[in-house]
Amino acid sequence: MKTSDILAAFTLQRGTDEPLFRQLYGQIKQAILRGALGAGMQLPPTRELCQLLGVSRQTVLNAYDQLLAEGYLSGTVGKGTFISSHLTLDKQKKRAPRGLMRPLSARGAAYATAMARVKFHNGALRAFRPSMPGLDLFPFDIWSRLEARRWRHPDHHMGYGDPAGYAPLRELLCVYLRASRGVNCTPEQIIITSGSQQGLYLLTQLLLAPGDQVWAESPGYQGASAPFFAAGASVCTVPVDAQGMDVDFGIRHYPDAKMVLSTPSHQLPLGVTMSLTRRLQLLRWAEANKAWIVEDDYDSEYRYTGPPLASLQSLDRSDCTVYVGTLSKVLFPGLRMGYVVAPPALVEPVIQAKAVLDRHNAIVPQMVLADFMAEGHFGRHIKRTREAYAERRQAMLTGIAAHLDDELRCGPSDAGLDLCVHFRRALDETRVVHAALAQGIEVRGLSYFASPVAVPACAVDPGLLLGFAALQPAEIAHGLQVLARVLRSQR
Numbered sequence: 001m002k003t004s005d006i007l008a009a010f011t012l013q014r015g016t017d018e019p020l021f022r023q024l025y026g027q028i029k030q031a032i033l034r035g036a037l038g039a040g041m042q043l044p045p046t047r048e049l050c051q052l053l054g055v056s057r058q059t060v061l062n063a064y065d066q067l068l069a070e071g072y073l074s075g076t077v078g079k080g081t082f083i084s085s086h087l088t089l090d091k092q093k094k095r096a097p098r099g100l101m102r103p104l105s106a107r108g109a110a111y112a113t114a115m116a117r118v119k120f121h122n123g124a125l126r127a128f129r130p131s132m133p134g135l136d137l138f139p140f141d142i143w144s145r146l147e148a149r150r151w152r153h154p155d156h157h158m159g160y161g162d163p164a165g166y167a168p169l170r171e172l173l174c175v176y177l178r179a180s181r182g183v184n185c186t187p188e189q190i191i192i193t194s195g196s197q198q199g200l201y202l203l204t205q206l207l208l209a210p211g212d213q214v215w216a217e218s219p220g221y222q223g224a225s226a227p228f229f230a231a232g233a234s235v236c237t238v239p240v241d242a243q244g245m246d247v248d249f250g251i252r253h254y255p256d257a258k259m260v261l262s263t264p265s266h267q268l269p270l271g272v273t274m275s276l277t278r279r280l281q282l283l284r285w286a287e288a289n290k291a292w293i294v295e296d297d298y299d300s301e302y303r304y305t306g307p308p309l310a311s312l313q314s315l316d317r318s319d320c321t322v323y324v325g326t327l328s329k330v331l332f333p334g335l336r337m338g339y340v341v342a343p344p345a346l347v348e349p350v351i352q353a354k355a356v357l358d359r360h361n362a363i364v365p366q367m368v369l370a371d372f373m374a375e376g377h378f379g380r381h382i383k384r385t386r387e388a389y390a391e392r393r394q395a396m397l398t399g400i401a402a403h404l405d406d407e408l409r410c411g412p413s414d415a416g417l418d419l420c421v422h423f424r425r426a427l428d429e430t431r432v433v434h435a436a437l438a439q440g441i442e443v444r445g446l447s448y449f450a451s452p453v454a455v456p457a458c459a460v461d462p463g464l465l466l467g468f469a470a471l472q473p474a475e476i477a478h479g480l481q482v483l484a485r486v487l488r489s490q491r
């Protein structure tokens with residue numbers, strides 16, 4: 001195709017905000033970048049092009065001048081104007097390879113795959129999406145009023161702030177954690193993070209060298225292990241039984257580990273709580289071996305058969321436990337707010353690492369959360385959701401007992417937002433998950449929670465994790481009917 005044919009096809013619109021010469025300049029540039037106008041091609045003289053397009057010569061001159069100045073064209077107006085050969089060749093070189101220009105670094109490759117198995121919540125909520133609090137119960141009206149008030153009165157906090165977080169929020173969290181979880185801390189020990197995910201990441205970066213061993217429960221929450229894989233740590237999987245993480249197993253198989261990631265209050269997905277004997281055993285071993293314990297306490301507000309249990313950190317007498325908490329369950333995950341309670345000597349390194357990563361969390365959500373807590377909404381929300389989730393949990397247990405007792409055996413149900421169930425018959429988890437999805441319900445197979453490096457001792461009976469906290473009892477009842485159909489069709 002001749003150059004003039006390509007240019008003749010351009011459409012320039014009069015009467016818009018964009019001057020005609022800018023439109024012409026933009027279209028020639030795009031044609032060069034697309035490769036439609038190739039290296040060394042001669043553009044028509046300005047007099048010819050202005051007739052071709054029905055615009056003034058000045059319009060064409062201005063467009064050519066701009067393209068010459070930017071290096072897309074070469075030559076002199078009047079002596080012939082050409083598409084620059086060097087520029088077009090560069091563009092072609094850049095377009096050709098589909099892969100990366102050069103491989104990722106070893107660290108980059110680890111990062112690029114570490115979180116790949118963790119699913120993100122996708123689309124509208126439906127039964128039985130796990131790990132979700134009930135958004136229908138969240139007082140968004142109050143939250144938006146508190147937020148609007150903050151926007152109306154901006155102050156010096158809108159500048160670069162303390163990497164540890166908004167001081168009044170740290171104070172309020174301290175009071176809350178001491179009272180509800182027995183956490184032994186001062187406000188200075190609390191560092192606000194972007195979810196517990198970031199807390200786990202910071203601790204991994206600070207405390208583990210590549211190759212260092214770290215115990216991780218399997219099955220377990222794989223998002224929490226992702227920072228370990230990204231850091232090149234050696235993930236050592238430890239089975240979980242009715243008493244929680246099998247500490248004996250860890251000590252026998254990985255005596256030199258530098259860190260233990262543990263969910264003593266409520267294990268995901270199995271729902272068990274770590275016994276006092278195991279907690280003390282773990283603390284004794286960690287103290288003697290100078291290993292860190294990272295206590296991931298994510299949903300302990302929701303205990304239906306008694307008050308929340310004291311944290312493992314509250315039993316620690318040697319400052320080896322780092323407590324990591326989140327607002328993802330008690331408020332909602334999209335808020336991306338969590339905190340680390342570090343032993344005194346570790347506080348400053350965590351604050352500095354947080355500053356390296358993102359300076360600090362966004363200030364307004366921190367202020368709004370502080371107001372939400374100070375005005376009593378936080379406490380009321382926990383109370384209200386605990387009651388509602390207790391009712392939803394009951395709907396789940398009653399429904400399973402009535403319609404699915406022959407198919408499912410329930411795991412512990414005294415805490416959390418989800419219920420773990422095991423198949424009574426030999427069923428293929430993956431087939432069940434796909435069949436359920438085809439019927440419009442979301443269930444998570446327990447194998448999803450298995451570590452990719454799990455040792456055989458970590459195997460558990462096949463089953464599902466079913467979220468109930470985010471669903472109204474009627475949705476739970478309907479979802480269970482669908483699940484019953486799905487399971488009965490698996491012959």
Ligand SMILES: Cc1ncc(COP(=O)(O)O)c(C=O)c1O
Nearest residue numbers: 131195196197221268298326328
């Ligand atoms: C065991 C466990 N820890 C922590 C979290 C929360 O992570 P975040 O605070 O990053 O949302 C989850 C979320 O599902 C979880 O299951």
